Amino acid sequence: MSMLLEEYQRLSGITGQMRDAAVGGEWDRLISLEQECKRKVEEIKPRDVVPSNPEERAQKIALLKKILADDADIRSRTESWMEQLQRIMQSNRSEQRLQQAYLVNS
Template sequence: MSAVLDNYEYLSGITGQMRDAAKQGEWDHLVELEHKCSERVEVMKAQPSPPTDEETRQRKVALIKKILADDAEIRNRTEVWMEQLQRIMTSARSERRLQQAYSAGQ
């Protein structure tokens, strides 16, 4: 396998792990994996991309599609989590204001 495909296979594996971490709500692990993914992308940017044969190109395209699908699912999961977190924070703020108003009236 070519170095280019090795990199895309690695990214595909990482994004799959990221997707699984997001599904399970393992946010700290997701962040760790995101750092690994970013590091590999930076390495890939620095490497030349040699011409490839059709089979390699098709495999690369399939891997990119999988990576993008994983990314979409990760975003969906994290957006839901962020919405829940926002509701919790809003509720806590409202409760704190109510307590302050009640305390001030005493």
């Protein structure tokens, strides 16, 4: 197996861990893994080529499909978390405005 495919396997492992963290609601772990994933992608980019060997090309495609599937699952899970976080923040802002209005009018 080529070094490039090994790097894609590592990347796939990271995205799998990211998916698991998102499933478990482990947001701090997800953020840490996301940073690791970004570093790995930056390492791969300069060396990324289409393998000439059909078997290796098929392996790379399978890994890319898994990475993309993990990404889609992570996004679907984090979108609901982000919406919930946004609602909490809006509620806090409303509460702060109400407190400020009360203090001004007291």
